[in-house]
Amino acid sequence: GAVVSQHPSRVICKSGTSVKIECRSLDFQATTMFWYRQFPKQSLMLMATSNEGSKATYEQGVEKDKFLINHASLTLSTLTVTSAHPEDSSFYICSARLASGRAVGNEQFFGPGTRLTVL
Amino acid sequence: GQNIDQPTEMTATEGAIVQINCTYQTSGFNGLFWYQQHAGEAPTFLSYNVLDGLEEKGRFSSFLSRSKGYSYLLLKELQMKDSASYLCAVSAYGQNFVFGPGTRLSVLP
Numbered sequence: 001g002a003v004v005s006q007h008p009s010r011v012i013c014k015s016g017t018s019v020k021i022e023c024r025s026l027d028f029q030a031t032t033m034f035w036y037r038q039f040p041k042q043s044l045m046l047m048a049t050s051n052e053g054s055k056a057t058y059e060q061g062v063e064k065d066k067f068l069i070n071h072a073s074l075t076l077s078t079l080t081v082t083s084a085h086p087e088d089s090s091f092y093i094c095s096a097r098l099a100s101g102r103a104v105g106n107e108q109f110f111g112p113g114t115r116l117t118v119l
Numbered sequence: 120g121q122n123i124d125q126p127t128e129m130t131a132t133e134g135a136i137v138q139i140n141c142t143y144q145t146s147g148f149n150g151l152f153w154y155q156q157h158a159g160e161a162p163t164f165l166s167y168n169v170l171d172g173l174e175e176k177g178r179f180s181s182f183l184s185r186s187k188g189y190s191y192l193l194l195k196e197l198q199m200k201d202s203a204s205y206l207c208a209v210s211a212y213g214q215n216f217v218f219g220p221g222t223r224l225s226v227l228p
Binding site for chain 1: 223
């Protein structure tokens with residue numbers, strides 16, 4: 001099946017610094033990638049949709065200037081948390097959708113997630 | 120928009136059968152997915168339903184009724200390793216994938 005990787009898997013940073021998280025589709029091309037955030041004991045909340053070659057679409061309540069998304073190629077999307085604060089500590093998960101965009105059973109393939117802790 | 124509901128927590132005994140329900144309201148329905156998520160890990164795909172009926176895959180089965188906006192995930196012969204959160208997610212035309220709140224299942228010996 002399709003494999004999505006994320007890097008780093010875990011990061012601890014000081015308040016005020018910026019953190020970049022990479023999401024890669026390893027064996028398929030993904031025109032669309034999604035970034036989710038998950039707080040403890042809660043479900044996944046979609047933050048933004050990342051489209052290759054165009055600007056990301058952010059969900060309501062997500063600050064686009066704080067969470068910078070770049071989808072420069074069909075296999076890579078990055079999420080940068082700028083000026084991180086303790087309340088940004090969360091589990092960030094990306095997913096990728098096949099270039100066909102059709103629901104063919106397993107529409108989205110998830111990365112392993114990145115645990116961000118802001119001190 | 121979409122509205123998805125699941126029970127928050129369930130408990131079952133090893134070897135038993137458990138049914139996790141999911142109700143949803145959406146327009147342009149394009150499929151319902153079930154994912155399993157262990158603590159600290161990303162979700163893993165379990166099943167996909169787009170037509171009414173039951174889809175069986177080993178110990179796991181998933182059912183869908185589009186007219187009722189209802190699905191369930193059936194887990195048979197429960198094992199301890201099945202203790203996890205189970206997320207139902209709905210796909211709709213022109214809308215993003217939306218996850219339900221998830222059901223935390225605890226399997227007891």
